[in-house]
Amino acid sequence: MLFRQLEYLVALARERHFARAAQSCYVSQPALSEAIRKLEDELDVLLVRRGRTFGGLTPEGERIVLWAQRILADRDALKDEVDALRTGLGGRLRIGSVPTASGAVSQLTGPFCAAHPLVTVEVLADLRAEDILHRVRNFEIDAGITYLDPSLAESFHTVALYEERYVLLTGVADKLARRPTATWTAASRLPLCLLTTSMQGRRVLDEVFAGLGLRPTPRVETDSVASLFAHVRAGRWASIVPYAWLHVFGVPHGMQAVPLVEPDHSAPIGLVTAAREPGSVMARALVETARRTDTAAVLERLAHPPGS
Incomplete structure (x- = not known):
């Protein structure tokens, strides 16, 4: 089994279309299809419903995609960890935010980038709360800034940032x-x-x-x-x-x-990351930044704007 085969399967699950999946992986459609067929042979299970067009994943395929996402995320986390030990943290940090909190994201990205100059940051600022949790759970983003709820503690690590007023x-x-x-x-x-x-x-x-x-x-x-x-x-x-x-x-x-x-x-806003160990080195670094940064103190000064 090759990482490339898992990448192709995850791309197909995401794009729901063979040609678009192949394009996103920078390979030809026949190459992607053949790699997934070989993965099916190796696992001895049908993963994809095929017809004239993509017919969806089989129930087994849906389960294997979850494993593939986890394996690929752990591979990337391992590479980031090794790079951080050798030359300092580098790579790309992916953050998702609900629209109401996106104005406060810079309170974290500023000190994070100052502490880790080799890292670039991608912020998706208009995600729904449920989409953030889905993407964190499926390793599509490293962390989310969203509304906190006690039930999140069962599946995610959370750090309270501030109270939305x-x-x-x-x-x-x-x-x-x-x-x-x-x-x-x-x-x-x-x-x-x-x-x-x-x-x-x-x-x-x-x-x-x-x-x-x-x-x-x-x-x-x-x-x-x-x-x-x-x-x-x-x-x-x-x-x-x-x-x-x-x-x-x-x-x-x-x-x-x-x-x-x-x-x-008021409503509590916080940082959400996947509850897995050792987890993403990017997510751990962002959590450390969040714990060192008093986001609430900065925003609290704006709770009663001058002249209001």
């Missing part, structure tokens, strides 16, 4: 912009632009509103926090955004950020 972002002409705080009830009456219901950040807001017996209907929904700011800037909408994003944009001209109260609600 919320502000009402509105135009300066709105009467709520002249108040030191705004209630969630008052915010629900505004023409709102919010994240889509597929995003965990939106579900958090809906839970707060539901606890007050409210169910606001936003006029505009988006999967981008930056788009929320853009719509408020247009002057027709208000939004509810995490205060961590003020670290990125501040309070743009013509807008006001008003802390939301009644209730004072």
Whole structure:
């Protein structure tokens, strides 16, 4: 069994198409197909349903893909470990983040890159919470920044980073912009632009509103926090955004950020990595950075933005 055969099988499972899988592996389609056939012969089990087009993986194939992902991840982790012992940590760190937390990712990547100058970082900043866990579990990313839940401790290592708090972002002409705080009830009456219901950040807001017996209907929904700011800037909408994003944009001209109260609600955000030992040297290095960096202290100063 060769690593190359496992790589081809994982690519096929990801692309669900022989030609695209071959292209992603920089080989011809016949070469990829033949390598997978040889893997099936060696394992004495059918992995792929074949017809005129890709017919999917067999149940056995789905299980073998999980093993292949783990084996390839351990191979990469071993190579990274050896490289780190020889010349210092190098390679590529892959981080996934939910949109609401992506504005705070630089609080980790900055000190991480300073400590490990040979490492490049790839940040996927618009992933759903469930997608982050799926990708960490399948070794597609090294770590995720997402909402923490006690149930995660069963399958993942977690490091708490900060408590996500919320502000009402509105135009300066709105009467709520002249108040030191705004209630969630008052915010629900505004023409709102919010994240889509597929995003965990939106579900958090809906839970707060539901606890007050409210169910606001936003006029505009988006999967981008930056788009929320853009719509408020247009002057027709208000939004509810995490205060961590003020670290990125501040309070743009013509807008006001008003802390939301009644209730004072927050949601825990943290770093999530796979619970396996010894694990990825990249993930371990990022965890060390997270534990040394007081992300909450930096963002806490933005909880009550000046002039709000």
